[in-house]
Every structure is written in C-alpha cells, then in structure tokens.
Amino acid sequence: MAKGKKKWWLGAGSVIFILYIFAAPRPIPPETVIVPRWLASLESDFPVVLGGEPGGGEGIFPFELGNRFGYADTDGRFHVNKTKEGYVALSEKYWAEYSGEPDAIDIMDSSNTAALRIENGTGYPLFLDNRIFLVGKYQNSLTALDEKGEVLWTYDFAAPITCIDAASGLLLAGSVDGAVELLDAEGKRIFFFVPGGSRLPVIAGCAISRNGSRFGIISGVDDQRFLLFERFGDRGNREYRVIYHEFLDEGFRRPVFISFIDGDSRVIFERAGGIGVHTINSRSGLTVELDGEIAAIDREGSGGLFFAVTSQSALQKRLVAIRLPGNVVMEAPFKSRDAFFYREGSRLYAGGGNTLASFELEKR
DSSP, rough: HHHHHHHHHHHOOHHHHHHHHHSEEEEEEEEEEEEEEEEETTSSSSEOOSSSSOOOOOOOEEEEEEEEEEETTTTOOOOEEEEEESSSEEEEEEEEEEEOOEEEEEEEETOEEEEEESSOSEEEEEEEEEEEEEEESSSSSEEEEOOOOOEEEEEOSSSEEEEEEEETTEEEEETTTTOEEOTTSSOOOOOOOOEOOSEEEEEEEEOOTTTTTTTEEEEEEEEEEEEEEEESSSSSOEEEEEEEEESSSSSSSSSOEEEEEETTTTEEEEEEEEEEETTTTTEEEEEEEEESEEEEEEEEEEEEEEEEEESSSSSSEEEEEEETEEEEEEEEEEESSSEEEEETTEEEEEEEETTEEEEEEEOO
C-alpha cells in the first residue's frame, strides 16, 4: 500500500497547484468558506482525504478532463475512469464512446453496466434530461429513443443544429439558419421563432428552465443578442413571448455558454469581457467583468454563489467565485491545459491536469 501511495504522488502532477491554492479554507464573505475535502489522481485509485467527514460514496458525478472521462463518488473513488479512444457522450445517467460513423453504439450507465446497444444507428448519441437521443450524421435531425432503444420519434430540422437543451419533457434547439424550435415529449413542434436582426442569423446558445416555463437564447453575429422567452398562462398554453432583449457589444463565432441558475431565478451567459447575469423577477441585467474566456461553468449557482473557470492562456486558468448578482469575491489561479467544474449543492468538484478535487461550502 505504501508503495502504491508513493507512486500516486509521483504521478499526480497537478496536485501541487491545488494544494497551494486550497490547503486551507478560503473565505467568501459573508461568513462562507471553501473547505478542501479530497484530491484524486486520474492515474490512481488512492484519493487523498484533506478534511471533513466522508460523504458515504453515495452521490456520483460525471467528469471529463483532458483525455479522461468517467464517474467518481463523493469520497473520490472512481466508478468509471477511462481514457478516450473516440468521441464521448456523457451525462449524469448515461455515457457512450463512439467512432466518427458508428455502426453500433453501446450505451452504458454510471456504474459501467451496459444499458442498451443500438444497432445500425443513424447518428451520434446525446443524453439530455435523462433521455436518450441520436443526432443525425448531418446534424439536421434528432431521434428520441426509449430505454430499450426503440424509436419514439424523429424530427427533421431545416438546417444543422447549433445548440440544444432539454427539461421538463421539452426540447429546445437552435440552428445555423437562425431558427429556434421547441418540441414536446412526442417530438411535435410547439413553438417556432426566427429572431432575425443580425448579419449572420446563427443561434449560438440556448437553455431552457427546469420547469419549461422560460428559455433563453444567444442569437446572431453582427449584432449578437440575448433574448429571454416566457410561456403565457399555464402549462397547457404553448405560446411563448419575448420578455427581455439585450444587444451584446461583441459576438462570438462559436458556441456560447448559457444556463438558468439559482433555482431558475437568473440566467447567466457568456459575453465579451465576462459573464452576463439576468435577474428574471426584476428583468434587469448586468455584466461581471472577467479576464479570459470561459473554460468551465457552474450550472447550478445556488445559495447566492456562482462559479466559473476562466482561461487566460493555454496553461493559465482561474477559478472565480461570484456572489450574485455580480460581485467577484474570490479568484484562484492555477496552471493546466484543461479544466473541469461540477457542482451539487454545497459540494464543488474541480479539475486540472490529471487531478480532481472536492471542496465544501461551509457557513462559519
């Protein structure tokens, strides 16, 4: 065991930067600290406990860092830890690894047990809202499957899909021609919208709230805009309308991060120079200035705190904590080519190099 642990430390590589930054609790006022819990090397089965009580290993979270992916539990033990050999689709429930044009796709669950096998598939696997989809090989069609691999429905888009999200049985998609479409659980289109107003009408990002009552998009290039939509009346009503619209100073010619956070009370999105934060109740927005591009993002933002990892260069990263709606309260630099971040309540999971780390938010 001693020899194995020594080998672990020799292979950990990027452990030092995390220990240097988080060796002691770091304050995030008022009266909240980030407490380190464990470190785990992707090249070893020996997590190093840094403090606190064991989590019982009950919760499992997915990770993708560099050329590795898999699942780890709350105590830092790996349930799946694989080196990528092709393309990877990964969610909290399912994962699949596949080639450029797969003839068959094996879908596995988080315990590394075969869930189903798709023979003669017509595209690439995608897991959203605990559902299984196949994206057509030209990225202009979507097929929904049940847990036995049977086709539930197929929907054809007029142009390749550029963004997609799903929640509450609904599926939201944007395409390269600037169209936004919302599908119900049976694959029927219930809403269609073309924002227009930009020289290039592509939809760069889209997100739907957990209850399906709102969705947000990042639309166009020259000019790029953020639009927020809200459903009329009760759930039986299938009409949505724009309730907020904002021009963004500069646009990205690539996919853009966007997500509902803080119990769906806010929308965060990537914009030039930082993060846009829109508060739904007050219908007000602000910009949090950050140095570098977004490398990983906190899609929960609960408890009034939001986290992001920014990239200043190929090797220089920075973990940033923001007290909502927009005050930066902590910045922790580290060196790594790749970055990972995942959050579940008060537990934070971050990664760089070949190391995963767990932290706890505590009130003191």
